[in-house]
Amino acid sequence: MPPDGVKGDTAPLALEPWYDFHEVGWHLGECRMKLLTQAGIAVIAAAATLFGVPAWAGDPLPSWNDTASKKAIVNFVTAVTTKGRSEYVPPERRIATFDNDGTLWVEYPMYTQALFAFDRVKELAPQHPEWKTKQPFKALLEGDMETVGASGMKGLIEILMATHSGMTAAEFETTVLNWLATHKHPKFDRLYTESVYQPQLELLAYLRANGFKTFIVSGGGIAFMRSMTEKLYGIPPEQVVGSSIVTEFQIRDGKPVLVRMPKIDFINDKAGKPVGIYEHIGRRPILAFGNSDSDIQMIEYTMAGTGPRLGLFVHHTDADREYAYDRESHVGMLDKALDQADAKGWIIVDMKKDWKTVFPAK
Amino acid sequence: MPPDGVKGDTAPLALEPWYDFHEVGWHLGECRMKLLTQAGIAVIAAAATLFGVPAWAGDPLPSWNDTASKKAIVNFVTAVTTKGRSEYVPPERRIATFDNDGTLWVEYPMYTQALFAFDRVKELAPQHPEWKTKQPFKALLEGDMETVGASGMKGLIEILMATHSGMTAAEFETTVLNWLATHKHPKFDRLYTESVYQPQLELLAYLRANGFKTFIVSGGGIAFMRSMTEKLYGIPPEQVVGSSIVTEFQIRDGKPVLVRMPKIDFINDKAGKPVGIYEHIGRRPILAFGNSDSDIQMIEYTMAGTGPRLGLFVHHTDADREYAYDRESHVGMLDKALDQADAKGWIIVDMKKDWKTVFPAK
Numbered sequence: 220m221p222p223d224g225v226k227g228d229t230a231p232l233a234l235e236p237w238y239d240f241h242e243v244g245w246h247l248g249e250c251r252m253k254l255l256t257q258a259g260i261a262v263i264a265a266a267a268t269l270f271g272v273p274a275w276a277g278d279p280l281p282s283w284n285d286t287a288s289k290k291a292i293v294n295f296v297t298a299v300t301t302k303g304r305s306e307y308v309p310p311e312r313r314i315a316t317f318d319n320d321g322t323l324w325v326e327y328p329m330y331t332q333a334l335f336a337f338d339r340v341k342e343l344a345p346q347h348p349e350w351k352t353k354q355p356f357k358a359l360l361e362g363d364m365e366t367v368g369a370s371g372m373k374g375l376i377e378i379l380m381a382t383h384s385g386m387t388a389a390e391f392e393t394t395v396l397n398w399l400a401t402h403k404h405p406k407f408d409r410l411y412t413e414s415v416y417q418p419q420l421e422l423l424a425y426l427r428a429n430g431f432k433t434f435i436v437s438g439g440g441i442a443f444m445r446s447m448t449e450k451l452y453g454i455p456p457e458q459v460v461g462s463s464i465v466t467e468f469q470i471r472d473g474k475p476v477l478v479r480m481p482k483i484d485f486i487n488d489k490a491g492k493p494v495g496i497y498e499h500i501g502r503r504p505i506l507a508f509g510n511s512d513s514d515i516q517m518i519e520y521t522m523a524g525t526g527p528r529l530g531l532f533v534h535h536t537d538a539d540r541e542y543a544y545d546r547e548s549h550v551g552m553l554d555k556a557l558d559q560a561d562a563k564g565w566i567i568v569d570m571k572k573d574w575k576t577v578f579p580a581k
Numbered sequence: 582m583p584p585d586g587v588k589g590d591t592a593p594l595a596l597e598p599w600y601d602f603h604e605v606g607w608h609l610g611e612c613r614m615k616l617l618t619q620a621g622i623a624v625i626a627a628a629a630t631l632f633g634v635p636a637w638a639g640d641p642l643p644s645w646n647d648t649a650s651k652k653a654i655v656n657f658v659t660a661v662t663t664k665g666r667s668e669y670v671p672p673e674r675r676i677a678t679f680d681n682d683g684t685l686w687v688e689y690p691m692y693t694q695a696l697f698a699f700d701r702v703k704e705l706a707p708q709h710p711e712w713k714t715k716q717p718f719k720a721l722l723e724g725d726m727e728t729v730g731a732s733g734m735k736g737l738i739e740i741l742m743a744t745h746s747g748m749t750a751a752e753f754e755t756t757v758l759n760w761l762a763t764h765k766h767p768k769f770d771r772l773y774t775e776s777v778y779q780p781q782l783e784l785l786a787y788l789r790a791n792g793f794k795t796f797i798v799s800g801g802g803i804a805f806m807r808s809m810t811e812k813l814y815g816i817p818p819e820q821v822v823g824s825s826i827v828t829e830f831q832i833r834d835g836k837p838v839l840v841r842m843p844k845i846d847f848i849n850d851k852a853g854k855p856v857g858i859y860e861h862i863g864r865r866p867i868l869a870f871g872n873s874d875s876d877i878q879m880i881e882y883t884m885a886g887t888g889p890r891l892g893l894f895v896h897h898t899d900a901d902r903e904y905a906y907d908r909e910s911h912v913g914m915l916d917k918a919l920d921q922a923d924a925k926g927w928i929i930v931d932m933k934k935d936w937k938t939v940f941p942a943k
Binding site: 434441449463491494497499 | 673676750794796803804807811817818819820821825828829830836837839846852853855856859860861862863864878881882885
């Protein structure tokens, strides 16, 4: 969830009252099955490489149409993995970073993590009688999302702190997993964890089968994302970079625990993304994939390295199958990146034209 | 380099005037050769696993004597990697964390990173005429290490900030690599990068061949360590957790750069180690290896997880081949950990008795 300003400004955020449409669902099983199959492909590919067989006999990206975007990806991967070519990059430097919200899973009409926080406020309300009169909690409990939005980033951070701190790391993870297991996206009748982009799952698997290490670099909370990235994308917790709050080591009842404190540690967004990459990965990516102006710095940093580089943005152009939004959107605004893409050689992936399917089969 | 207090206290540090004995050397080639051989073993082991052949036909830890420490390690690795056993741990949870100074390479009589900083002060002195009268720089330039030590952690942090910030990330890495390529440990006539422990190189390779992911979790500077951990230990930058200073994304001459700022971001030491593990790895290790009281919290956190766990400390008992120091030492103090080891089931690895050899053959 990329906060658009972290200095406590009170510019209104356009929040709409759609988040009540959640429904309960239990379809995670199929989603996992799909991912296991992809892991299987990667193992077969790795084994095939050992015996000199091409890793991908068929089309590695079947959910991508044969457009310029797909050709650019395949040409890039071929170039950096072919020994003897001037573009060759050794495996340890094949670092690929992906934004999460709007790049790997749905972010519209509101970031999933914000919905989680709003729900938690409702669940925690009985323990916080003071919220009945305290904004932005009062408005949130009354379903007045316009007032919540008007409280700006300052209000949103108060909501995040109230719902993301004050518990141990293990307790927080359990809470997130329980929420994710039972909440669906209102438009797609899918769990949020099923509202991932099939073409991107294929791209992640294709990159890994070609020796890439895949990372998430997102404005979202690092602990929130880590609870599910391994199951959803095959990306382990140690390859997730995100925003964080301060954590403290404490001994409770003789047991060491990590306690989440109500203080922001790092905002991994915009100019924070290259910094997060430096802190967590320590190496410049050769491929970076985002979907909003918040990803510009990550992609600039990636492209500024020597040798072959690929920078891509998902452009949400598909009102039927997903959503269409860009320059005027209150989430995932894509504006400056569209203006600069041609001059800077960034690839704009047009969801409607470039993706054959959007979501995994159910 | 584990700072022993970060709140600017002025307790004296016992620094001695030994650090002038550096000599120039160019023996990195042999060291790399050794590591390539180990990487080769890992590949063969991985291939063997595919075909159901035991990964290690011979002794995986030839530089370890057949003592209780070695047996505990081999028994642990066998238990967690044998399917069907109650102790079995799936590969993605086989996280092993190692301290660096005194655990993987020599830290005595002074942390290598501090020596680097002291040398940098001398090299930078012409650009800082004010250091001629400003402590602790004045004392350092005059070789008066007693006064430098008396300036305490506050003084040491001033020296670190003056030498570790104010440049881009890329410039800093080049400076570190140049220094490491030309500076030898006074006692061993080896480059610092060659003053690594052969038994630990074998242990890292053995763990990786058994599906472990190996991490460094050290009080040392994360960028300082990352410049060399891949070559020295086969541990890539993204698997290094350390102390950090604030870094800023800037555009300079139209190029995006990361600039190191004179402000501490995080101290990855003592109670900071479990926090650093949470932030960078996001998963509790099942094996942790340290050598000083600064590693107690990391090992407590590791051991507190469910299922099989292994916590180990190197005890520096070998005055002939390396050094003998523990309870009274000004670096790498090992005192409380020795007292608690038996009761808590921590393994104290006795360098003199448990290690057949200390350093790689030259």
